[in-house]
Amino acid sequence: MSPLREIDKPAPQDGSGLSAASGNGTSSVVVPGPKRPGTTVTGAQSLIRTLIDSKVDVCFANPGTSEMHFVAALDSVPEMRAVLALFEGVVTGAADGYGRMADRPAATLLHMGAGFGNGIANLHNARRAHTPIVNIVGEHATYHARFDAPLQSDVVALARTMSKWVRECSSSADFSADATDAVAAAMASPRGSATLVMPADISWKIVDGTQARPRPLPPQGVVPAETIEAARQVLMTGEPTTLLIGGLALRERGLRAATAIAAATGSKLLAETFPARLERGGNVPPIDRLNYLGEMAIGELADVRHLVLVGTPAPASFFAYPDQVSELWSQTCQLHVLAGPEHDLVGALESLADAVSLTWASGPQRSLNGSGSEVSKRHPTGPLTAESMAVAVASVLPEGAVVVDESNTAGMFLFGATAGSPRHDLLTNCGGAIGLGLPVATGAAIGAPDRPVICLQADGSAMYTIQALWTQAREGLDVTTVILSNRSYAILNLELARVGAGVGGARAESLLQLTGPELDFVSLARGMGVPGTRATTAEDLVVQLQHALAEPGPHLIEAMLPEGLG
Numbered sequence: 116m117s118p119l120r121e122i123d124k125p126a127p128q129d130g131s132g133l134s135a136a137s138g139n140g141t142s143s144v145v146v147p148g149p150k151r152p153g154t155t156v157t158g159a160q161s162l163i164r165t166l167i168d169s170k171v172d173v174c175f176a177n178p179g180t181s182e183m184h185f186v187a188a189l190d191s192v193p194e195m196r197a198v199l200a201l202f203e204g205v206v207t208g209a210a211d212g213y214g215r216m217a218d219r220p221a222a223t224l225l226h227m228g229a230g231f232g233n234g235i236a237n238l239h240n241a242r243r244a245h246t247p248i249v250n251i252v253g254e255h256a257t258y259h260a261r262f263d264a265p266l267q268s269d270v271v272a273l274a275r276t277m278s279k280w281v282r283e284c285s286s287s288a289d290f291s292a293d294a295t296d297a298v299a300a301a302m303a304s305p306r307g308s309a310t311l312v313m314p315a316d317i318s319w320k321i322v323d324g325t326q327a328r329p330r331p332l333p334p335q336g337v338v339p340a341e342t343i344e345a346a347r348q349v350l351m352t353g354e355p356t357t358l359l360i361g362g363l364a365l366r367e368r369g370l371r372a373a374t375a376i377a378a379a380t381g382s383k384l385l386a387e388t389f390p391a392r393l394e395r396g397g398n399v400p401p402i403d404r405l406n407y408l409g410e411m412a413i414g415e416l417a418d419v420r421h422l423v424l425v426g427t428p429a430p431a432s433f434f435a436y437p438d439q440v441s442e443l444w445s446q447t448c449q450l451h452v453l454a455g456p457e458h459d460l461v462g463a464l465e466s467l468a469d470a471v472s473l474t475w476a477s478g479p480q481r482s483l484n485g486s487g488s489e490v491s492k493r494h495p496t497g498p499l500t501a502e503s504m505a506v507a508v509a510s511v512l513p514e515g516a517v518v519v520d521e522s523n524t525a526g527m528f529l530f531g532a533t534a535g536s537p538r539h540d541l542l543t544n545c546g547g548a549i550g551l552g553l554p555v556a557t558g559a560a561i562g563a564p565d566r567p568v569i570c571l572q573a574d575g576s577a578m579y580t581i582q583a584l585w586t587q588a589r590e591g592l593d594v595t596t597v598i599l600s601n602r603s604y605a606i607l608n609l610e611l612a613r614v615g616a617g618v619g620g621a622r623a624e625s626l627l628q629l630t631g632p633e634l635d636f637v638s639l640a641r642g643m644g645v646p647g648t649r650a651t652t653a654e655d656l657v658v659q660l661q662h663a664l665a666e667p668g669p670h671l672i673e674a675m676l677p678e679g680l681g
């Protein structure tokens with residue numbers, strides 16, 4: 116009998132084989148037992164089993180022929196939730212959203228270099244967000260590569276561009292250990308993508324049933340006491356000082372410590388412009404974000420003499436502009452790094468808070484549930500504008516919401532409007548590659564299944580990964596998408612002038628408009644199984660949001676805003 120026939124055997128159901136080795140989501144705590152005589156599996160089964168043991172139990176997938184044994188193996192390891200997405204940019208963006216919310220990696224299943232390439236933009240965004248992801252990328256069988264068949268490409272080279280760790284598996288026997296290494300690499304600080312290239316023959320060869328043990332979570336780097344002391348001294352100078360914080364410092368504990376430091380030392384506190392996940396609203400201490408527009412950010416930092424960086428790089432403008440500096444801090448400002456993304460940011464902030472304030476942990480906690488939340492409950496009326504849209508969203512934002520923000524220009528009032536809202540998390544685009552919103556919302560809904568997800572999605576960016584709606588419908592995900600329809604690449608109209616390229620004639624303008632034909636998002640949504648409605652007034656938007664949030668499953672609202680920059 117050929118090995119191919121052998122692996123077609125149904126998986127044993129009697130507790131001696133793969134299907135019964137663990138169950139209902141608790142599998143990851145099971146320490147794999149010794150090899151049982153006679154237990155053989157395919158490399159792909161071994162891989163998936165190992166991922167489950169390492170708490171990786173969701174796989175966003177878009178497979179091809181080289182991944183067929185992985186696909187077949189899913190039926191013998193039912194603990195793995197496999198989620199089909201219809202474009203690799205959705206696969207990778209969903210893994211990003213999942214990882215941000217679950218704080219552990221999802222797997223992606225991608226088809227060779229071409230599939231990985233399609234997923235790169237959102238892997239880039241995930242890299243900037245420090246999201247843990249384990250990419251499984253199928254590849255031709257090892258002996259087939261020399262024939263240079265049509266899909267042959269340098270997948271390892273592609274993978275390196277977006278991954279902190281890459282390995283091409285060379286033996287089915289090592290596949291399980293490779294998988295544990297990949298998960299450990301993805302979770303090691305700073306977190307990121309680990310990519311395991313899976314040649315087809317490695318996935319179909321039979322191996323014994325021995326699993327590698329999950330690797331312990333590597334500890335985050337501890338910021339040395341001297342660095343904490345140096346930061347304390349800077350903060351005590353009395354000179355204008357700002358703490359700029361990012362990454363995992365933007366969760367509640369980090370924000371509490373940072374707020375205490377600022378209060379005790381009279382320094383200012385700012386969050387990086389595009390947080391991966393900012394916890395806010397309710398009783399979480401509020402924080403402003405450094406402005407996106409370089410000119411404004413330079414103004415914000417103009418008087419700062421010491422900029423203390425916590426988990427975020429020195430701030431630079433998003434792009435270079437003729438005759439403008441790229442750095443956003445002034446020439447008289449000194450930069451100090453308290454901690455980088457490889458460090459335990461919360462630990463560093465809490466140590467620093469201890470050093471500058473004896474009372475911070477027990478001090479009174481600021482509550483936002485006062486006038487702020489009253490303002491945010493006001494339902495707007497009248498024409499739909501960027502401002503009334505923001506007020507409408509704030510007025511219905513439910514407790515515990517996950518807000519995915521790829522609102523671009525139309526979202527300029529959202530951050531302010533939702534400052535007094537109930538507690539929620541804000542997920543933004545850390546890498547600037549558009550087409551992130553819908554996929555990240557999809558993954559976030561799976562990573563945080565009990566929380567409503569609201570995706571504020573600019574129209575142009577929506578069209579990069581619109582297929583995410585189909586996955587939301589198929590998986591029954593609680594995502595409310597608001598398409599911010601301004602029928603334009605509005606930001607690029609602004610950028611045209613900012614880079615000094617002039618106003619732009621009709622031909623330039625035609626590249627920045629989304630008209631002729633106009634996009635019909637309600638029909639697009641319906642065509643993918645998501646109920647869609649169109650809001651043309653602020654009242655419409657409130658009613659439609661309330662309906663969408665009250666009814667389970669995905670919904671889309673096309674918010675008709677003024678064209679262009681409004």
Ligand SMILES: Cc1ncc(C[n+]2csc(CCOP(=O)(O)OP(=O)(O)O)c2C)c(N)n1
Pocket residue numbers: 236522523524525547548549550573574575576577601603604605606607
């Ligand atoms: C992957 C990728 N391709 C292209 C761009 C360039 N780009 C930046 S913003 C933008 C248009 C955004 O339009 P929309 O999403 O409608 O937002 P609006 O500007 O209208 O607010 C484009 C094409 C990008 N940032 N990333």
Ligand SMILES: [Mg+2]
Pocket residue numbers: 573574575576599600601602603604605
């Ligand atoms: Mg637009």
